[in-house]
Amino acid sequence: MSVLFDIFLVVPPGLEAHLAEEARAGGFAVQSVDPGGVTVQGDWTEVWRANLQLRGATRVLVRLAEFRAMHLAQLDKRARRLAWSDWLRPGTPVEVEATCRKSKIYHNRAASERVQNAITEAIGSGDGDPELTVKLRIEDDMVTISLDSSGDALHRRGHKLRLNKAPMRENLAALFLRAAGFDGTMPLYDPMCGSGTFPIEAAEIAAGLYPGRSRAFAFQQLASYAPEAFERMKRRLAPVPPARFFGSDRDTGAVKMSQENAERAGVSHLAAFHHAAISDAKPPTDQPGLVIVNAPYGGRIGNKKPLFGLYGAFGQVMKERFQGWRVALITSDGGLAKASGLPFAPPGPVVDHGGIGIRLWQTKAL
Incomplete structure (x- = not known):
């Protein structure tokens, strides 16, 4: 729990400043306001809290690693060095989504396969639909590997079962x-x-x-998740x-x-x-x-x-x-x-x- 991560709070472009304001008001350690989101820093409990408490975020991504890779073999080698077994439970079905832009590694599927193989080698392969999504982004040869801790987008709070046309999220x-x-x-x-x-x-x-009081999150499938601690976090009197x-x-x-x-x-x-x-x-x-x-x-x-x-x-x-x-x-x-x-x-x-x-x-x- 004591390991600190960069946590990227995704938000529709144009509203970054308002999400940063909400995060600061909520006691999060805002590091930067970026196009399409806000970066805060914290441990796994802050990841839980961001998903549970922030009203404006679309989803919460945990940045697990960042490094440079000029070719697939280099990506493969460095992905295998990551502490996947510290983060993921054995046998958890994981999906890797890759995006490559302006990089020598340009094949999304090939890049995704390298990281998927590294994860399988570390925790084994799981059956069934993916429970977690790892996002691989390669831009200007810089690799960023993040874990989607939210699952369903955070506007899906579990209360609005009936919608009119073109509802506001x-x-x-x-x-x-x-x-x-x-x-x-x-x-x-x-x-x-x-x-x-x-x-x-x-x-x-x-x-x-x-x-987020009524819904489930992807982080509940992680090795770091402690159900009793999260239930205590959900209690609030106002x-x-x-x-x-x-x-x-x-x-x-x-x-x-x-x-x-x-x-x-x-x-x-x-x-x-x-x-x-x-x-x-x-x-x-x-x-x-x-x-x-x-x-x-x-x-x-x-x-x-x-x-x-x-x-x-x-x-x-x-x-x-x-x-x-x-x-x-x-x-x-x-x-x-x-x-x-x-x-x-x-x-x-x-x-x-x-x-x-x-x-x-x-x-x-x-």
Whole structure:
């Protein structure tokens, strides 16, 4: 447990700074902010904690080794020197995924086979589907070998079994909430709630619920895993906030879906949902807070011309009824954002969401 690793927290490009902020706030030793992720340092317990506690990470990679290799024989030799049996249990099925760029070793499959053979020699071969993934990256002849400690992507938290079309992933929602200044102490309302991601995420943040509390992780198959210690890590007591996280949608099916998802997440007493069209949206509480929406956009539903009216109506309702509230809007189209007529500041960076570049637009208090 005392051996320190570089731990790479994967995140969609454009949101690295917000994940670094979350990691620092959580007490992780941030080493660098890199394209596509954040590097922290820690032992195996910090690997567990990153998977369990960080809301914004996509997955957690443990860097096992880094060295230079100019040809396959050199890769083979150095891979066999690694302490695989210290990390992996005997007979564990392992998959090696290789990527080669700008290197003398250019054949992904051949490179993968060399590392796979080194692992098999150290721990034997396991039957069945792979339980662990080792990621081999060779770039400019520099080899980086990492272990995926997460397994399924971390937005899959085990609570949202029903989804609407093009749902916002939970880790993206968490980072957009952080970017919008949400800290769990203010009311939040999503008038286009879909499957309820933003209100549910907000309620979990406020209640101090760890995002990974209900799911399994790949690191539980490692030699270093101690079940009792991890169970102790999962315990956390936090004050329960009053119900102040709200969502509405014009689709009654979406409202029912949100209610069910909140129930599975254990926050149905904190997040309330109701049926309403945008034109009927009203502040759900007297205390101003944050309105946040992942509104429909053209790249997601095809023809975007009818959406200009929707965005215009949204902006009008916000200006007329939500004085004192801040508005955060996520969309792929700056023209649609401007059609709302809201006084947005310059938008945040472009973030990939299912192959579509989206941005966060924010106002000050209206």
